[in-house]
Amino acid sequence: MIPVADTTPASMQIQAPQISEPLHESSLVDFTRSLPPAVPRLDAELARAIDRLRSEHDLDRLIHGGAARGSSSGRLGGARYLAPRLGDAIDIECILTTNGTQSALLILFHHLVGKGGRLLTERLSYGALRELAGIAGIELAGLDVDGDGILPESFERACRKGGVRALYCNPTVQNPTTAIMPLSRRVALADISRRYGVPIIEDDALGRLHPDATAPIAKIAPDVVWYVMSATKGLAHGLRLAYVVAPSRAQCDSALAPVERLSFWTAAPLLTAVVASWTLSGAADLISEAIREENAAREAIARGALGQIGLISKPGSMHVWLPLPAPWTCDSFVRSAVAAGVLLRSAEHFAVDNQPVPNAVRLSLSTPSSRRAAEVGIARLAALLDRRPAAEYQEERSVPNPC
Numbered sequence: 001m002i003p004v005a006d007t008t009p010a011s012m013q014i015q016a017p018q019i020s021e022p023l024h025e026s027s028l029v030d031f032t033r034s035l036p037p038a039v040p041r042l043d044a045e046l047a048r049a050i051d052r053l054r055s056e057h058d059l060d061r062l063i064h065g066g067a068a069r070g071s072s073s074g075r076l077g078g079a080r081y082l083a084p085r086l087g088d089a090i091d092i093e094c095i096l097t098t099n100g101t102q103s104a105l106l107i108l109f110h111h112l113v114g115k116g117g118r119l120l121t122e123r124l125s126y127g128a129l130r131e132l133a134g135i136a137g138i139e140l141a142g143l144d145v146d147g148d149g150i151l152p153e154s155f156e157r158a159c160r161k162g163g164v165r166a167l168y169c170n171p172t173v174q175n176p177t178t179a180i181m182p183l184s185r186r187v188a189l190a191d192i193s194r195r196y197g198v199p200i201i202e203d204d205a206l207g208r209l210h211p212d213a214t215a216p217i218a219k220i221a222p223d224v225v226w227y228v229m230s231a232t233k234g235l236a237h238g239l240r241l242a243y244v245v246a247p248s249r250a251q252c253d254s255a256l257a258p259v260e261r262l263s264f265w266t267a268a269p270l271l272t273a274v275v276a277s278w279t280l281s282g283a284a285d286l287i288s289e290a291i292r293e294e295n296a297a298r299e300a301i302a303r304g305a306l307g308q309i310g311l312i313s314k315p316g317s318m319h320v321w322l323p324l325p326a327p328w329t330c331d332s333f334v335r336s337a338v339a340a341g342v343l344l345r346s347a348e349h350f351a352v353d354n355q356p357v358p359n360a361v362r363l364s365l366s367t368p369s370s371r372r373a374a375e376v377g378i379a380r381l382a383a384l385l386d387r388r389p390a391a392e393y394q395e396e397r398s399v400p401n402p403c
């Protein structure tokens, strides 16, 4: 199987009617990475924003300058970007601009958890979490979940045991299971957090793409939540920008203090200014809307093809979760999918500790460069699921899992 490089200019990708675009039979369809689909208007909006910044501001200042926590205009842009989820009364002195969620989490792990401390999270969680925890020298412990996310009693049990420093959770279209936590559960988690003094790190990476989803825990209980939202899902991956909203100014200052003189985590002022400009011009909403539409089209295709066999997804979700029917196992399915020209991630990739994982895989529908490619990949998987695993995949094999 030969991966075919996508040489289509970004401005020409994802244009209707994509469904009729040819896809070479040998093209590999990659559902592994969680990148937003490229939307055609992005190029033009970027050029317009740079023009605006050139005429209104000082591009020189943006290229040469930069304050650790981000400029006030950049943070104001952040407040506007987050407003659909958090409302419009965000104190910009509680906002930090970082170069992505991973940097934000490293700062928060250092500040809230500390070396050797324990961080609770969903049993299956954001795939980068294990590596980040390793770098930060913290321990991850997986909480019990059901189809609605973390079970509050599991959180409370862990808090009662002691030794817990914080909870990380992703309650809106969870990665990887797509769970959306209901309001009552968000309220219950906030209540437990307050009673045991265990702060919550809420990762709302996809929140802007689901503006009607249940309110973030940070909106319900801003006093105990460190809210993180990346612009990489709602706008473009290459922006490398994520906003952190601290529970208070004082707590924001304390988190900042140890890293104030370091630059590995800071957002690029120019890109922060581009996003701030997009939030003023309305482009940010238009770009997010275009991503939302593309995600919705792809999710509908996946639901149509795989819904009957138990696909778990939410309308418009960027990724979907596929429990595998017996006799398929994660290993046999991932190997057979590779042979059929599809890359995906098995549940194991998302495990935060050594507890058993479900027999399921995640498909990031947004990664293929066209809707047609996503559709072909889904059709290949549906055809695979119509068959039994090949004999050689039914036994344990020593070849490492390609995912």
Ligand SMILES: Cc1ncc(COP(=O)(O)O)c(C=O)c1O
Pocket: 034, 099, 100, 101, 102, 103, 126, 127, 170, 175, 203, 205, 230, 231, 232, 241, 242
């Ligand atoms: C749960 C979650 N948070 C955040 C991110 C984005 O991280 P970053 O802002 O570093 O691009 C992802 C990307 O896959 C994710 O799945």
